[in-house]
Amino acid sequence: MAILSPGVRGLVCVLMMVAICPPRPALLHTLHQEESAPSFPCPESTAIHPCLCLYDSPSGTLNLTCSNLASYEQLDNIFAADFPFTKFNWFQLQNSNVTSLKKGLFRDVYFSRMVLIFNNITLIEEGTLETMYNSLEYFHISEIYDGDYQWPLPDLAKFTSLIEIGINGPYETLPVLESSSLTSVFLGMRKLVSLPDNLFTSTPNLQFITFQETNLNSIQGNTFKLLSSLKKIEITRSGLASLTEASLAFGSPDMEYINIISNPIETIEAGAFQGLSGSVTVNVSHNLLEQLTENVFSELLKNTTETIDVSNNPLLCGCDLYWLINITDADLNRLKGLLPSCAIENGVYDRDTLVDFMKYQCS
Numbered sequence: 546m547a548i549l550s551p552g553v554r555g556l557v558c559v560l561m562m563v564a565i566c567p568p569r570p571a572l573l574h575t576l577h578q579e580e581s582a583p584s585f586p587c588p589e590s591t592a593i594h595p596c597l598c599l600y601d602s603p604s605g606t607l608n609l610t611c612s613n614l615a616s617y618e619q620l621d622n623i624f625a626a627d628f629p630f631t632k633f634n635w636f637q638l639q640n641s642n643v644t645s646l647k648k649g650l651f652r653d654v655y656f657s658r659m660v661l662i663f664n665n666i667t668l669i670e671e672g673t674l675e676t677m678y679n680s681l682e683y684f685h686i687s688e689i690y691d692g693d694y695q696w697p698l699p700d701l702a703k704f705t706s707l708i709e710i711g712i713n714g715p716y717e718t719l720p721v722l723e724s725s726s727l728t729s730v731f732l733g734m735r736k737l738v739s740l741p742d743n744l745f746t747s748t749p750n751l752q753f754i755t756f757q758e759t760n761l762n763s764i765q766g767n768t769f770k771l772l773s774s775l776k777k778i779e780i781t782r783s784g785l786a787s788l789t790e791a792s793l794a795f796g797s798p799d800m801e802y803i804n805i806i807s808n809p810i811e812t813i814e815a816g817a818f819q820g821l822s823g824s825v826t827v828n829v830s831h832n833l834l835e836q837l838t839e840n841v842f843s844e845l846l847k848n849t850t851e852t853i854d855v856s857n858n859p860l861l862c863g864c865d866l867y868w869l870i871n872i873t874d875a876d877l878n879r880l881k882g883l884l885p886s887c888a889i890e891n892g893v894y895d896r897d898t899l900v901d902f903m904k905y906q907c908s
Contacts, residue, residue, distance in 0.1 A: 585629065592626035606634035609656075614641035624652050631655060632680075639663055648672040658683040665690045671699045678703045685731075688714030696720055702747075713757075723747040728774075733757045738784070740765060745772055752799075755779040766791030770820070773797050779804040787812045794819035807831040815840040826851040830882060834858040837883070839868035846876045856882020864907035870900045 584590055587598030587607065596611035607630060614620050620643055631654045639662035646669045655676040665688060674681060681704055686697050694716045701707070702723040709729040717736035727748050737759040745751060751772050761783045769775060775797040785808040793803060800821060810832040818827070818841065827845055837855060845853050860883075869877060877883070 588626045588628050593623045596623050601634070604634075607632070608635035608637075609633055610635075610637045612637075612639045612641060614638070614643060617643050617645060617647070621647075621650055624650055624654060628652075628654055634658060636660070637662070644668070646670065646673045648675070651676055655680045657681065659685070661686040663687065663689055665692065666697070667692050668695050669697045669699075674698075674700070675703075679705050682706050682708045684709070685711035686713065687711070687733075691715055719744070721747065725749060727751055729753040731755045731757070732759065734759055736760060738762060740768060744768060748772070750774050752776045753778075755781075756783055757781050759783040761785055763787070763789065764792040767794050768792070770794050770796045775800060777802040777804075780808065781805070782807045784808070785810050787814070788817035789814050790816040791819055792817050796820055798822075800825050802826045802828075804828045805832070809833050811835070813838070813841050817841060818845055821845070822848050824851055825849040826854075828852075828854040830854045830856045830858065832858050835861045836863075836865040837880075838865055842880070843868055843872070846872060846879065852879055852881045854881040856886060858882075858886060860886045862887035864903070867903050867907040870903050 584598075586600055587593075590598070593609075595613060596609055599608045599610070600606075601608065611620065611623065614623075620638070620641070631652075633654060633656045635658045636656040637660045639660075641664045643664045644667055646666060648670045650673055653676060657680055659674075659677075659681060660683075666686065678700075684698065684707065688694060692715065694714060696716065696718060697712065698704075698710065699720075701710075701720075704724065705726060707724060707726050709731075710727065711731035711733070713731070713733035715736050716734040717738070719732065719734060719737055719741060721741050721743055722730070722745060724747070728750055730748075730751060730753070732755065735758050737756075738761065740761070742765070745754075745768065749772075752774050753776060754769070754772075756779065758781075761780070762785065764780070764785070766789065769778065770791070773796055775795060776799050778793075779802075781804060785805065787810060788805075793805075794816075797820075801824065803818075803821075803825065806828050808831075810829065811834065813829070813834070815838070821827075825848075827849065834855065835858070837860065842853065842855075866887075869880075
């Protein structure tokens, strides 16, 4: 699951392979609009069928869910219906034959949250969401079909309240992101192979970044350096083969967690991690590392205080570990997964024996 901000963590659950699946809105005592029931405050149920309008009386919010629509024209007709109230909390469209969203579709209806799942939407025209420039806080789209998918938020910079976006599917082109409000970005773009220069230079308030199941082969130096509010970054199940100098250089004093598990990373160069201090957890497990070089991992141990997970790497456990004889047991124990990976006495660490052996073999 993508690491999300605490305030929005309950809003979305990321399916691990291909999809983002939104949570159900908290609709305690919800009035479900049956055809025989009064529609107020929703539109007439027959006019928006097969969509459902749900009214949450405790919060006074409206939610609209649509599924299995046959065409864009059907969706367009639904929004042509009379809406007594135009301010909605949630809009969800899923499993529909809708390949585009066009400007003017939503009329004067606007939402705070929008989730689009498995509709084969290859294009969202610029201006389609203009009624939501000041209201939309949360946008997620997930696609599984092959096709020529365009970046779905071409007017991203115009959204003044947008906090979180999630883009999941066969997208291959990522523009420079411009948003003064974004705090969380999830990018599961499985055709993405590289990042544009200055990707995050215009997103000053980002706190959480996730790349998942992309084909990224490298991270350009200082990509994250200017993000002064960044707390957590995840690059998982992607194509990273190495971390070069400043790949993971940070300028935020609030970094808490770096997760780069399940990549084919074979090498980490000196200076790949920069700007880290204090309570930071680093997870490089389930990669292809054979060595834990001193110029990388000694610096991490010296500058951070939390766990550094190196488990499930094919470590050779040779003289590259000689530097470990000079660190404390407490720091050694922070290298989670080292002892079982090296099969040292079945995980029972005899420091004196190991030190003598290392001195004999490697000095």
